[in-house]
Amino acid sequence: MDDSGNSTQAEIEHAAAFRAELRRFLARTETATAEAGLTTQRYDLLLAIKAAGGQATINELCTYLQMRQTAVTELVKRAGEAGLTVRTQSTVDRRVVLVTLTGEAESRLKRGFEALREDRAALAEALEKLNHTFHTEPHIALHPSLEPPVSAIEAPPLS
Secondary structure (H helix, E strand, O other), X not given: OXXXXXXXXXXXXXXXXXXXXXXXXXXXXXXXXXXXXXXXXXXXXXXXXHHOOXXXXXXHXXXXXXXXXXXXXXXXXXXXXXXXXXXXXXXXXXXXEEEEEOHHHHHXXXXXXXXXXXXXXXXXXXXXXXXXXXXXXXXXXXXXXXOOOHHHHOOOOOO
16 A cells, blocks of 8 residues: 555555466366366365365354355255265254265265366465565565564574
8 A cells, every 4th residue: 555545556456366376276266176076065065075175064064165154065065965065963963964975975075176286286385476476575565464473584582
């Protein structure tokens, strides 16, 4: 931001480049997941379950997917009807539903995940390059909520 609180041209260009890289990756994800027999929403669901250790609650999936509980419940229901997930009640708390992957889901997730390996690396490289360029511009400052905490930048001296 400039001194008057307005966005600078460099910030606008950075935001546009950032969003372009994300769109490029998401477009490639649509193709790769379709080739693996999944929609992007199902791929995200299966990936979230796998990331949670192969079993997740609906609330955990809501957090991973940034979706409302009703939407996640419907997504899980449809994935179950497609033979991709299994829902079971927790033995600890019967109000909690646990969602796990089927063998078919594991297979499709692996195909989609492997197909995106180079794309994930390319996205990480592009974002790192954008981040480096952004931070080397002396007149650009991140919004305070995006700045890393001081403790992450300045480690206390070792005793």
